Amino acid sequence: MSPTVRRRLRRAGFAIVGLATLVVGLHFVHVARRPGPPPPSEAALAHAAHVTITRDTYGVPHILGDTDADAAFGLAYAHAEDDYPTIQAVLAASRGHLGLVHPSKDALLNDYYAALVHVDRKVAEQYDSLDADTRAVLEGYAEGLNLYAFRHPKEADGRLLPFSGRDIAAGFLHKLPYMVGFVDALKQVSSGGVKTIGDKTALLNDAPVAEREPSFPGSNAHAVDRRRSTDDVTRLNINSHQPWEGPVAWYEAHVQSKEGWDAIGGLFPGAPMILHGHNEHLGWAHTVNAPDLVDVYRLDMNPNGALEYRFDGKWVPLEVTQAHLSVDAWIADVSFDRDVYASVHGPVLKTDDGYFAIRYSGVEGLIRAPEQWLRMNKATTFAEWKQAMEINAVPMFNTVYADRDHIAYFYNARLPERTPGLDYRSVLSGDDPRALWTTYRPFDKLPSVVDPPAGFVQGCNSTPFAATSGDANPRPEDFPREASIETALTNRARRSLALLGGTQPISRDAFLAMKWDRQYAPEDAVYEKLLDPLLSGYFPQNDAERRALELLRGWDGSTDAASVPSSIAILTMRPLLYDVDIDEDGSPTKDPALAFQRGVTFLMDHYGKVEVPLGELERLHRGTVDLPLGGGPDLMNAVYTKKDGKHLVGFQGDSYILEVEFRADGVHSRSIHQYGESSREGAAHYADQAPLFAKRELKDSFFRAEDREGHIERTYQP
Numbered sequence: 001m002s003p004t005v006r007r008r009l010r011r012a013g014f015a016i017v018g019l020a021t022l023v024v025g026l027h028f029v030h031v032a033r034r035p036g037p038p039p040p041s042e043a044a045l046a047h048a049a050h051v052t053i054t055r056d057t058y059g060v061p062h063i064l065g066d067t068d069a070d071a072a073f074g075l076a077y078a079h080a081e082d083d084y085p086t087i088q089a090v091l092a093a094s095r096g097h098l099g100l101v102h103p104s105k106d107a108l109l110n111d112y113y114a115a116l117v118h119v120d121r122k123v124a125e126q127y128d129s130l131d132a133d134t135r136a137v138l139e140g141y142a143e144g145l146n147l148y149a150f151r152h153p154k155e156a157d158g159r160l161l162p163f164s165g166r167d168i169a170a171g172f173l174h175k176l177p178y179m180v181g182f183v184d185a186l187k188q189v190s191s192g193g194v195k196t197i198g199d200k201t202a203l204l205n206d207a208p209v210a211e212r213e214p215s216f217p218g219s220n221a222h223a224v225d226r227r228r229s230t231d232d233v234t235r236l237n238i239n240s241h242q243p244w245e246g247p248v249a250w251y252e253a254h255v256q257s258k259e260g261w262d263a264i265g266g267l268f269p270g271a272p273m274i275l276h277g278h279n280e281h282l283g284w285a286h287t288v289n290a291p292d293l294v295d296v297y298r299l300d301m302n303p304n305g306a307l308e309y310r311f312d313g314k315w316v317p318l319e320v321t322q323a324h325l326s327v328d329a330w331i332a333d334v335s336f337d338r339d340v341y342a343s344v345h346g347p348v349l350k351t352d353d354g355y356f357a358i359r360y361s362g363v364e365g366l367i368r369a370p371e372q373w374l375r376m377n378k379a380t381t382f383a384e385w386k387q388a389m390e391i392n393a394v395p396m397f398n399t400v401y402a403d404r405d406h407i408a409y410f411y412n413a414r415l416p417e418r419t420p421g422l423d424y425r426s427v428l429s430g431d432d433p434r435a436l437w438t439t440y441r442p443f444d445k446l447p448s449v450v451d452p453p454a455g456f457v458q459g460c461n462s463t464p465f466a467a468t469s470g471d472a473n474p475r476p477e478d479f480p481r482e483a484s485i486e487t488a489l490t491n492r493a494r495r496s497l498a499l500l501g502g503t504q505p506i507s508r509d510a511f512l513a514m515k516w517d518r519q520y521a522p523e524d525a526v527y528e529k530l531l532d533p534l535l536s537g538y539f540p541q542n543d544a545e546r547r548a549l550e551l552l553r554g555w556d557g558s559t560d561a562a563s564v565p566s567s568i569a570i571l572t573m574r575p576l577l578y579d580v581d582i583d584e585d586g587s588p589t590k591d592p593a594l595a596f597q598r599g600v601t602f603l604m605d606h607y608g609k610v611e612v613p614l615g616e617l618e619r620l621h622r623g624t625v626d627l628p629l630g631g632g633p634d635l636m637n638a639v640y641t642k643k644d645g646k647h648l649v650g651f652q653g654d655s656y657i658l659e660v661e662f663r664a665d666g667v668h669s670r671s672i673h674q675y676g677e678s679s680r681e682g683a684a685h686y687a688d689q690a691p692l693f694a695k696r697e698l699k700d701s702f703f704r705a706e707d708r709e710g711h712i713e714r715t716y717q718p
Helices: 003-032 042-048 068-094 105-116 119-129 132-151 165-180 182-190 369-378 382-389 491-500 508-515 525-537 543-553 565-577 592-607 690-694
Strands: 051-056 061-065 194-197 200-203 219-224 234-240 251-257 262-267 276-279 282-287 294-298 308-311 314-317 319-328 333-342 347-351 354-360 398-403 407-411 448-450 456-458 618-622 625-628 639-644 647-653 657-663 666-672 712-716
Touching: 042 068, 042 132, 051 068, 061 068, 068 105, 068 132, 068 165, 068 251, 105 119, 105 182, 105 319, 105 333, 119 165, 132 165, 132 369, 165 182, 165 369, 182 294, 182 347, 182 354, 219 282, 219 398, 219 407, 219 491, 219 508, 234 262, 234 276, 234 282, 234 398, 234 508, 262 657, 276 657, 276 666, 282 382, 282 657, 369 382, 382 398, 398 657, 407 456, 456 491, 491 508, 508 657, 525 543, 525 565, 525 592, 543 565, 543 592, 565 592, 618 639, 618 690, 625 690
Parallel strands: 061 251, 618 647
Antiparallel strands: 051 061, 051 712, 194 200, 219 234, 219 456, 234 657, 251 262, 262 276, 276 282, 282 398, 294 354, 308 314, 319 333, 333 347, 347 354, 398 407, 407 448, 618 625, 639 647, 657 666
C-alpha cells in the first residue's frame, strides 16, 4: 500500500471517528435538553399522605387509601415500582406519542392509529361526562405516576409529563377498538385484502365469525354453584390467557379504600382498577368472545377529484384532520403531519384500491369503560353488578359471575343493531344508509345464563349456546344472524362440559383438577387435522419418522410434562392449528405431512432422538430460571410457545390465575402468576412464583387482613 493511500485511509478514519463523536455528542445534548419530571403537585402530596402500601411475601401490593382516589394513587405508585417503563409506554401509545419513547415503524403506525380513532378528540369531548367518582380515580392514578416519575427521573421521559386523568382515560379509548377487531380490519384493507367478484366486493377472509375455528390463545372462566359442590362452597375460576410480558400482561393487586372499594385481581399496565377479580361479596372473570363488531364500506368518491363521498345519494365532504406524528431520531425529535380521514361511517383509509371506511362497535367513544369497571369493583350485590354491566361501555368479553348464592354467564358485547338482509360478510356500499347502524342491542337482550339447574357455567372462548348443560342455554334462533355469534366449541369448552356436566357433586379437588386439565377432547380438531391424515395416509421417509409416527399412534391426547408422544404432537400441531410457528422453519404450513417432517427434524437436530418428554422440550424461561412445562394450545392448562434454540419457550397462555371460594364465613381466594410481581430483572419477585406455576400450585392471595399476618414483607407510604 502506498504512503498516499495510507494517509487517505487515516484521514477517512479520523473523519469517521470525528463524525461518530459528533453524533454521540448531539445525542447526549438532545437527551440533556429534555424536560425533567415536574415536581409533585399538592394533590399528589395529599394523596401520598393518605395511602399505605403493604407488600406480602410475594411482593403483591395491598393498597389502603382513605378515599378511592387515594387508593388509585397508591395502585399507580406500586405498579410503577414494579413496571414503570411499560406503563409509560402504554400511556405514550394511548396518546399517539409512542414514536418518542420507542422509535420504530410500528410505533409510528400505532401513533397514526391513535389519530385515526380520534383518541385525543374523544377524550376532550367526553371526559367531563364521566361521573365525578371515576374522574377522581383516574386523576389520583395519574398523580401516583407523576410522583414516581419525579422520584425516579432516570426512568421517566419528561416529554410525556405530567400525566393527567385524561391520559388514563385515553388508554381505554386506545385499547378497546383494537380488541373489537378494528385493527384486524385495518390491516386487511391496507394490505390489499379486498377482492371484487362481478359487482360484489368482499374481504378475502370472509368466513362468518361463527363458523371459524378459534385460533386465538383464549381464556378460561368457570363457576360452580354451592348447591352443586360437595362442601357448600360456590367457586369461581378466573383464568385469562394473556401474553406473559408487555402492555397486556397481568399484574396482581389488592385495592382498598375507606369509601367501600375492596377488590383484588388482575389489571394491565395503566389500568387504574381491577379488570377481573373479586371483592368481599362477588367476583367475575372475562374471556374473549368474537361477535361481528366491525363493518367495512367502500366509499364512492366524487369523480371530479373533490374529497367527497356519496352517501344516501348526496355528495358529502370527507372529514380531513391531521395526525401530528413525532419520532425520536436520536439526535433530535422529528415531527411531521399525515392526513387522517373520516366519514359518517367511521375512520377512512385511502388505499390503492380506493377509500374504505371502517365502522366498529364503540366508534362513538367508550369513555365510560373505566366507570363501568369501577362500579363492578365496588358492587355489593348481583343486582348492583348487573347495573354496572348494563352501561355496556366494555364492548366485548364473555363474563362469568359468582357470589355466595348466584352464578351467571353473560355474552357481553356491544352488538350493533344491523338492518336484516344485507350481506355483512362483504364490503358494504358506503352510499347505502341502511348499512349504517347507530344503535346497539340492549344488555338484557344478549345471550346469558343465570343460576342454571346444572349448577355450573363456563366461558372458554366458544359459543354462548353451550355455556352450561341442559335447557338453560340460550337458543341461536333468538338472536340476529347479523351478529355472527359463535357456534363452534373450543377444546377447553368441550372439556369443561365433560368434566362439569352430569349430576355428581363437584369437590374442590375436582374443580382444581379441571382447571389444570391437559387433555384434548376426542372431538377436537387436533385429531381430524393432525392424527387422522398422518396415521391413515402418511408413509415415513426414514427411521426417525417411523418411530415418531408410532409415538403419535399411541398418543392418548394428554400433554403431561412426562409425556413423550406429546412432544411430536405439539410440534406438529402448532403450525396446523395455531399461527405461531413463523420461526426458523420458514413460512407456516397447513400440510400435516410437512409439519410432521419439520417436527421430527427439530427433535433429531436438537436431541438426536424423537423420544423426548414434553417437559424437556417445553420450558418456562425467566432470567436464570429454566423450568419444565406441560400443557399446550387450547388446553385448560394452556401454553403457547416460541422456538428458542432447542426449546419451545412459553410466551402466552395460563398467566395470572385466581381461584375464588365463596364460603359461609366469607370469601377466600388463591392465586398464581407465571413469573412474579416485578418486571425488573434481578428483583426478588421477578420469577419467584414460577416454580409454583410450573408445578400447578397456588399461593394464598392474602385477601383478608388476618391472612396477611406473618406474610408481610414491608409496609410503607409512597
